[in-house]
Amino acid sequence: MNIKKEHLVSEFNSELKLKGFNVFEIDKDSYATKIYSRKDFYKICLTTGKSIIHYADRSFEHEGTILFFGNPHIPYSWESYCRKYTGYTCLFSEEFFKQCNQSDILQKSPLFQLGGTPILKITDTQRAFLNEIFCKMIENQQSNYSYRDELIRNYIHLIFHEALKMQPSEKYDAYKNSASRLTLVFFELLERQFPIESLDLPLRLKTAQDYASNLSVHVNYLNRVVKEITGKPTTVHITNRVVKEAEALLRNTNWSISDIAYALGFEYTTYFSNFIKNATGKTPKTIRATDI
Structure with a gap:
């Protein structure tokens, strides 16, 4: 690469x-x-x-x-x-x-x-x-x-x-019960992964299981409390944040699409392209060509 x-x-x-x-x-x-x-x-x-x-x-x-x-x-x-x-x-x-x-x-x-x-x-x-x-x-x-x-x-x-x-x-x-505190910590951990500054430091935590392991809780429990507090599953929050970062990298860097895919934890560029297309309805090339 x-x-x-x-x-x-x-x-x-x-x-x-x-x-x-x-x-x-x-x-x-x-x-x-x-x-x-x-x-x-x-x-x-x-x-x-x-x-x-x-x-x-x-x-x-x-x-x-x-x-x-x-x-x-x-x-x-x-x-x-x-x-x-x-x-x-x-x-x-x-x-x-x-x-x-x-x-x-x-x-x-x-x-x-x-x-x-x-x-x-x-x-x-x-x-x-x-x-x-x-x-x-x-x-x-x-x-x-x-x-x-x-x-x-x-x-x-x-x-x-x-x-x-x-x-x-x-x-x-404002976050007094354990479910709310865990949800807050999850979001803090999620945001610490970004922005992606270097290809030498690609995205480290990619799945709900990754976050659960870092928080020392069972992934089912993490998913349950995050959905209880926010109304959305853990994977949706992770996906939304990765998409947001992908759009920023596509529009504001000269990294190749394959490099961006690697930086965001995708093994193959085609997986990344399909992920972005499913999430936004646009291809990475289309997003890159779009003015902010």
């Missing part, structure tokens, strides 16, 4: 990968509230407008000012209901944040967990305070200060703590 490692990412994402951080005003960047070609970065948005955000298996409709926390391991999309959004966006890689001693906040913070609430309503007073923080980050991003990166990480920490003060802790106790 001819393994290619080059990704066709947007120019903006390529720039971000070099330094691991970028912050900008939303009304000065048309890509601010759209889906990036590969969501490889943590994202914090302070926005004013009307939209609906689809986050994992939930949707949040809002109007006014919100603070949004995006996790590269959890799929989301953003539909705007108004022509213009105002505010700020901050994007950073895990590697950028790992350079501080409190990087575990990315994994442990409820702001970035699947069962948490990634969207907070912001008052005018809170918006003024957060606006100032984002402006400070933009100012320092453009400076030659020797400790610029460290200062920016401190500003990100400050946003985290301000958000945690706004969010009632009981919001994170």
Whole structure:
């Protein structure tokens, strides 16, 4: 197999990968509230407008000012209901944040967990305070200060703590019984498999049995509780997520279809093509030729 490692990412994402951080005003960047070609970065948005955000298996409709926390391991999309959004966006890689001693906040913070609430309503007073923080980050991003990166990480920490003060802790106790907790852990494990970044690291968990083994439960029990909580079988969630990743790889990389099939755990390209056709009604070539 001819393994290619080059990704066709947007120019903006390529720039971000070099330094691991970028912050900008939303009304000065048309890509601010759209889906990036590969969501490889943590994202914090302070926005004013009307939209609906689809986050994992939930949707949040809002109007006014919100603070949004995006996790590269959890799929989301953003539909705007108004022509213009105002505010700020901050994007950073895990590697950028790992350079501080409190990087575990990315994994442990409820702001970035699947069962948490990634969207907070912001008052005018809170918006003024957060606006100032984002402006400070933009100012320092453009400076030659020797400790610029460290200062920016401190500003990100400050946003985290301000958000945690706004969010009632009981919001994170929505999953109380064992079935719900197991379902939550299943989804977290599912999302950790993505995005597929390299052909050297193909999809590891492919079946419901794979997930059950990793969670140390019987596959029948996992299937039962996931369907009880979500209304859909485990295999449907796995299939939907693999299809979503396949579409992203087909549209946003120059990998061959056979390489993508391999990356997603298919032994033969024909199996992959039939899988995609059954799930979407389109062939991989058709999806690749379709504009996003």
